[in-house]
Amino acid sequence: MAVKQSDNFFSVIERNIRQQAKALGITLSDLAKHIEMTEAGFYKMLSTDSIKVKTLKKVSEVLRQPVAYFFDDHSSASSYETASSSFNLAEPPAQYGSEKEGLRKQISLLESQLKDKEKIIELLSRDR
Known part of the structure; x- marks a missing residue:
């Protein structure tokens, strides 16, 4: 019997979630609980291949x-290779650059408000 591609796709995501949680000692x-779901809802999400x-x-x-980590099939790589490669990113994702710039602008605005x-x-104080 042929395995549907979507079944394989979601099984990779589920396996990566389980493996990474285990590696971090998180049940x-x-x-x-950390993602604000019920345990039953979480398991149902995994079993019905319906993760948002x-x-x-x-x-x-x-x-x-990173989110992309959960889409890659890491099962053929050794645990050491998987763990080390995930932390050796050449450059941060683009979103961090834009978030960093947004935070800089926010800091600048707050400093200006503080001076005011x-x-x-x-x-x-002079009037008194």
Whole structure:
């Protein structure tokens, strides 16, 4: 009997979730709690091949792997190769660059607001 490609696709994701959780010492029950799902809902999601990208993103944050990690079939690689290759990224994902720039702008805005508030305090202090 032929295996449907979607079955294989979701089985790779499920296997990677299970392996990474085990490597980090996190039970699937705890993982479900961390991503704000019930244990039953989490297991149903895995068994029905219905994981949402939003949920996989939460899983990736808890398991400290990029989302793309869960789509690759790591079963043929040794545990050492899998673990070491996942942490040796040549450059950070593009989203980190844009997040970093956004945070810089936010810091700049907050510093400007702080200066304004200090100036107001200084002016109010002179009146007394």
